[in-house]
Amino acid sequence: MTAPIVGKLAPAIKLPGTGGEEVSLKDFRGKKVVLFFYPQDQTPTCTVEACEFRDSFTEFAEADTIIIGISPDSVSSHERFIDKQQLPYLLLADEKLKACKTYDVWQQKKLYGREYMGVVRSTFLIDRKGKLAAEWRNIRIKGHIEKVLEAVRKLS
Numbered sequence: 001m002t003a004p005i006v007g008k009l010a011p012a013i014k015l016p017g018t019g020g021e022e023v024s025l026k027d028f029r030g031k032k033v034v035l036f037f038y039p040q041d042q043t044p045t046c047t048v049e050a051c052e053f054r055d056s057f058t059e060f061a062e063a064d065t066i067i068i069g070i071s072p073d074s075v076s077s078h079e080r081f082i083d084k085q086q087l088p089y090l091l092l093a094d095e096k097l098k099a100c101k102t103y104d105v106w107q108q109k110k111l112y113g114r115e116y117m118g119v120v121r122s123t124f125l126i127d128r129k130g131k132l133a134a135e136w137r138n139i140r141i142k143g144h145i146e147k148v149l150e151a152v153r154k155l156s
Contacts, residue, residue, distance in 0.1 A: 003104035006135060010035075010126045013099040015070070015092040018078050023068075023092055025126065032065040032133075032155055033126040034148055037105045039119040041073045041081040041091075045141060049121070050087055052145045057088045063152045070094050071119060105137070125151055 004011050010025060010033075017023035025033065036053065038046045053060075053067050060067055067089040073081075078091035092099070100106040100119055109118045125134040125148065134151045136144065 004102075004124070004132050004135070006132050008132060009130050010124065010132045011102045013070075013092075013102060015094055015099055016075050017090050017092045018075060018082055019090075020075070023090060025130070028066050028126075029130055030128050032063065032128060032152055034060065034065055034067045034123060034152065035070065035103075035126060036067070036121075036123040037070050037100060037103060037119055038121055040071060041077045042084070045121075046071070047085060049141050049144075050081070051085055052141065053089065054085065054087050056145050056149060059149055060152060063149070065152050066090075068092060070099055072097060072100065123148055125155070127155055 012025055014022055014024040038049055040046055050069060057067065069089065069091045072094050074095060075093045078093060081087065082091060094100050097106050103124065105120045105122045106117060107120050109116055120138050122137045123139060124132060127133040133155055
């Protein structure tokens, strides 16, 4: 699978989202979109990441930017995660891994010598025209949201 390329149109995705509706990236043309892929709801690092996006939600909104999280979890799992952490943004369920594979974040991982397939924590910034403006792969949480917000503010 070919990874998305910065400067080219972001790959189209359409997935079930919280609130019971199918969500397409095309629905957000004219706005900037931060698309973040994470491994699993309710796990420590994923919760920290989700809550940092939550805590910066107003700043992203002021920059006319939509935040969308994607993981292989189900919509019902996402809804519990949203309720528990009071997340003000959409989460999309990629149970069949279509978006994860399209964005090349479903990869071989290694933990304590064990190899397995999983989501590599990654964030993508999509501009108002639907082009991929920036990407951060295999990220560390500390300072990440600030970098994304800075890149969002630089986009017109």
